Structure formats: structure tokens, C-alpha cells
Amino acid sequence: MSDETASPVTPLRSVDPAWLSVPAGLLAAGAVLRFAPLTVGAARMLAITLFCVALWVGTPVEPWFTALVGVALIGVTFSTDLALTGFQSPATWLVVVGILIGEATRQSGLASLVERLALHRMPAAVATDATEAYRYLLVVLSFGSLALAVLVPSSLVRVLILAPILQSLGGLFDERRAKIGIFLGPLFATFYGSSGVLTGSLANIIVAGLVESSGGPAITWTEWTLWLGPVMGVGRVALIVAITYVLYRPRDRDAVTAPDRGEGVTTTARERRMLLFLLLGVAIWATDFVHGLHPLFGAVVVTLLAFAPRVGVVGADAVGDADFSILFFLGAIFAIAEGLRQTAFTDLAANRLLSTLPADPSLPLVLAVVVVAALALTLVMEGLAVASVLTPVLVSFAASAGIPLVPVAMTEAVALNAYFFPYQSAVLVAILGLDVVDSVELTKMASICSLATLLLLVPVQIAIFSLLF
Numbered sequence: 001m002s003d004e005t006a007s008p009v010t011p012l013r014s015v016d017p018a019w020l021s022v023p024a025g026l027l028a029a030g031a032v033l034r035f036a037p038l039t040v041g042a043a044r045m046l047a048i049t050l051f052c053v054a055l056w057v058g059t060p061v062e063p064w065f066t067a068l069v070g071v072a073l074i075g076v077t078f079s080t081d082l083a084l085t086g087f088q089s090p091a092t093w094l095v096v097v098g099i100l101i102g103e104a105t106r107q108s109g110l111a112s113l114v115e116r117l118a119l120h121r122m123p124a125a126v127a128t129d130a131t132e133a134y135r136y137l138l139v140v141l142s143f144g145s146l147a148l149a150v151l152v153p154s155s156l157v158r159v160l161i162l163a164p165i166l167q168s169l170g171g172l173f174d175e176r177r178a179k180i181g182i183f184l185g186p187l188f189a190t191f192y193g194s195s196g197v198l199t200g201s202l203a204n205i206i207v208a209g210l211v212e213s214s215g216g217p218a219i220t221w222t223e224w225t226l227w228l229g230p231v232m233g234v235g236r237v238a239l240i241v242a243i244t245y246v247l248y249r250p251r252d253r254d255a256v257t258a259p260d261r262g263e264g265v266t267t268t269a270r271e272r273r274m275l276l277f278l279l280l281g282v283a284i285w286a287t288d289f290v291h292g293l294h295p296l297f298g299a300v301v302v303t304l305l306a307f308a309p310r311v312g313v314v315g316a317d318a319v320g321d322a323d324f325s326i327l328f329f330l331g332a333i334f335a336i337a338e339g340l341r342q343t344a345f346t347d348l349a350a351n352r353l354l355s356t357l358p359a360d361p362s363l364p365l366v367l368a369v370v371v372v373a374a375l376a377l378t379l380v381m382e383g384l385a386v387a388s389v390l391t392p393v394l395v396s397f398a399a400s401a402g403i404p405l406v407p408v409a410m411t412e413a414v415a416l417n418a419y420f421f422p423y424q425s426a427v428l429v430a431i432l433g434l435d436v437v438d439s440v441e442l443t444k445m446a447s448i449c450s451l452a453t454l455l456l457l458v459p460v461q462i463a464i465f466s467l468l469f
Contacts, residue, residue, distance in 0.1 A: 021058020025051040041078075042343040048073045049336050049389060056385055064325035067332035074335050082342065086334030087327075090296045091209025095202060096327055097299040098153030101278075103322045104306035105152055106161050108274040108313040113267060114144050115165045130256035134178050134249055137169060138185050139241055145190035146237045149200035151278040153299060155191045155427050156202075156326075162186060163434050174255035181248025183436050184445050188244070189237045191427050192449060195417045196233020198224035199285060199295050202384055203416040206330070210337050210391040211409045216398075219406060221285040221295050227407075227468065231461045232414055239452055247445070270313045277305045277313075333388040346392040351400065363469060366403050367411045367462045370394060371454070374415035386416055407465040414461065418450040 029047035036043050052070040056063055075083030086092055118140050126132040145162060152158050166186055170179035194200030198208060198221045208219045225233075250256070284291075284298030306312050307319075340346050357369065377386040394412060398405040422428040422442055432442055 016060070018058045018060040021054045021060055024058070025054030028054060038345065038348070039343065042340075042345040042348070044077050045074075045336075045339040045343045046345055048077065049340065052332065052336065053385055053389075062325065064328040067328040070332040071328070071335060074339055078339060082339055083335055084331070085338045086331035089209050089213060089330075089334045090294045091205045092327065092330040092334060094199065094205055094294075094296040094299055095154055095330060096324060097296065097303050098199070099157055099322050099324060099326075100303045100319065101281075101299060101306065102152050102154060102157030102161060103318050104303070104312075104314045105274060105278070107318055107321075108270045108306075109268060110271045110274045110278075112165060113271055113275075114141070114148075114162075115169060118144070118169070128256070130173060130175070130178065130250040130253050133256050134173065134181065135245060137172075137182055138244055141166065141169070141182070141186040142189035142237055142241045142244075145186040146193045146233060149190050149194040149197050149233075150282055153199040153205070153295075154202060155194050155200065156430055158190045159187055159427055159430055162190060163431075163436075167434075167436060172257050173250060174257075175250050175252060177248045178250040178255070180437055180441060181244050184248070184431075184442075185240060185244035187431060188240050188445065188449055192240060192417060192453070193233050193237040195236065195414050196225065196229035196231070197221075199299070201413070201417055202330075203387060204413045205295075206333060206384060206387045207391050207409050207413045207416070210334070210387060211395060211405060213334070213338070214341060214392050214395040216395050216405045216409070218294075219409065220288045222287075222289045223406070224410065225286075227464070228410055228414070228461070231457055231464065235457055235460075236453060239457065240449055243448055243452060244445075247448070273311070274306060274313045277302045280305070329384070333384060336385075337388040337392050340389065341392045341396075346396050349393045349396075357401075361401060361403075362466075363403060363407065364462050364466050366398075366401065367407060367465060370408055370411045371415045371458060374412050375418065375454075378416065378419065384416075387412070404469045407469050411458075411462070411465070414453075414458065418453055420447045420450055422446075 028050040032038075032047045032050060033043050036046065038046065048070060051073075052066055055061065055066040055069070071083045071086075118137060121140075122133065122136055126136050145158070148158050148162070149155070152161070163183075166183045170182040173179055173182070191201075195204065198204050198219070204224065208224070212218045281298045281302035284293065284301060285295050288295065288298075306314060307316065357365065374386060374390060377390060390412065391409070394408050395405060397403075398408050419425045419428055420443065422432050422439055428442060428446060431437070432439060437445075
């Protein structure tokens, strides 16, 4: 047969590596069902967990789709009540309401007030020197981003609000390194610094929610802020500012365009009302030691006011612009955690962990082990998925070892907010998706900030816990 008449050869299509996580998850689940020395219920629950985690890591499909698969598997294998446990958690609905608050903040125009204030208050002598202007904007924007963590729940929402503002301000500089610094510094400040505010991070909300649902104490917003805020909030932001300044400060002092600072900063009625609503929410959170209400209720008050006819700042159509897909992800996380607890897997894992420590372990040693365990798990699965597996184990472990649970939970939340690679966090993935920095730059910044936190701030925080408890 001649070449002209030969049938064409169909080229082999390459397989997307992400889809390899599906057989990997199935193999892991099958291995647990066949070989793990567990009860039938515990083995099935762990198999479902590993399959979902594999898909969350590889992301062949959207995380919310994997979450629905997990909820369905739990419902079929165990019960509908267990599968829907996560959707009954106040922590889940706090995140949902927080998304609405973020959308109202963005559409009200309040977010752009940060940019206007930063430029208006910039001294004239600073505006013409790239290094001085960079230092000024980095400090003001980073601590302003930390303040936003107090007002708006969910780091992901804040990142999406701040990103266009930071890109605009970065345009004042001619050097790319300065643009990256002005972009990454405040975003990392609002993301990493949120460890010091209960409502500022999904990891905080989920860990506190799981502790309470597992029979542990209810950690108030005030307690969290008082014990973690100084070191893991303010201290962490100061550390991030120093790192960002060293890494990305401009080399050419003339490489800056002096901004138009304007004669004054005017605010609209919508902006003022939205700020008032947010401050009212903070007041409700800060006084929870008096009224005992879950932070969800403070967020609900803000949302009702922001969307109320005549009084509010946005209309009902703003709900359609919000992305609620994370609701399914959170529902699956809480269902997995409750399933692992009900099947006694968490008790078994806690006893194994306890057996590796000396008798009557000290609190600093336990907290160091918590940090290592959380970091090890975040290398193989998404940070929030770690919380669903690790938190119930730590609750059981703390009860068995006679260790106070509050510092254990807070230390876990801090460790779960120390990332090295973009795949470990949905927030880092969102930052990467904005196409301002590449994966190498983002990994470098995340790794340095996380290492500095672990080496400098975590020992200080553990020492504080040792004195308080």
C-alpha cells in the first residue's frame, strides 16, 4: 500500500495530568477498604475522604463538584442526615453571608476609598521618590488590608476587592518589582494577617466551628482577637511588610509617577452607610462575650442593612453577582469531619498520636506537634480539607491528654494559614489567576512569609499560650 492510500494515523492525545488524581483517589480508597485495620464504617468514611482529597488536590473538576460527589457518597453509604450536617453549621453560613458583605462593600464603592485616602495623605516629598513612595504605600495599604480583615469575613472576598486597587496603585511605579511588591504585600497582609481575627479567615471559622460541633468550647471573637491578634495579626503584617520591602523595593528612585493627591477626599452617602454597617458588625462581634451570639448574627445584621430597601447600599441583583460555590465545599468538609468522628476514626488517630508523645506532655511540645502535623497535611491536600480531617482528631487528643483545647485549636488555625505553594490554598490560586505574578514569584513570596512566621512568630505565640494556660 502506497503512502497516498495509507489510512491516516490518529495521533495520541495527551492525558491531562489533573485527571490522574481520579485513579489515584480510587486506588487510595480501595487500599483503605481492603487493608486498613479499621472498622467497616471507619474504613468507608476514610476511603470517601481520601477520594475527595485526591480530587481536591488534582482538581480535574471544580472543587464544588468534588464536594457534591463527597456529599452524595456519604449520603448513600451512611445517611442523609450525616451528608447534610455541614449545611447546618453556623460557620458555613457565616462564610456565605460574608460573601454577600464583600459584594456589597465592592459595589458600594467603599473599597476604592482606601486608594483615595492613601494617595491624598501621601506627603508631597514622598510622592517624587520611588523608594519613599513605595515604603509609604506598602505600610499604609498592608495595615489597611489588615483592618479590612476585621470588617469583611473571608480572605478570598477581600483579595478580589483589593486586587484592582493594588494594580492601579502599582501603575505609579515604572519598575516591575515595585508593582509586584505593592500588589503582593497588602494581599498577603489581608490573607496571612487574618489569622489574628476569628472572622478574617476560613481556616479560623472552620476550626472554631468544628471544635464547637465536636463538643469543645465555643471560642468567642474577642478571645481569638486578644490571644492571636497582637502576634499573628499585627506582628505578622509587620513581618510581611519587612519581607516585601526587602524583596521588591525600587532600585531607581526616579522611577515613579507622582500621583494627583487631590485637595480632599469626599465620600458618598452609600460609602458612609456601608462603613457604618460594617462598624456595627464589628461592634456585635467584639461584644460577644456579653451577649454570647455566634459571629454569624453580626454578619447577618450587616447583610440585612446593606441589602435593605431604601436604607441599604445595593439591590437584590447583587446576590446574582456573588459566587456561592464554596457553600458545597464547606458542607462537604463538615460532613467529612463529622463522619470521621462518628465512625471513631478520630479517636483511633488521636490515640496513635498520643502514643508517640511522652507521658504527660507539656503544652509547648503538643503545640509544636500540632504545627508539624498541620503543615505536613497541607503539603498533600488543600488547607481547608486538612481542617476537616485534623480538627476532630485534635479535639479527641486534647481531651485524652488533658491539654486545654483552645490553644490547640488556635495553633492549628495558624499553621493552616502558612502556605508554600499555590495549590495549597484557594486564595493563592485566585491571586495567581489574576495574571499579575507568575507561580514562581508567588511561591517565593508565600514560602518566605511562611518560613518567617514559623521560625519567628510561632515560638512567640506558643510561649504566650504557655503563660496563659
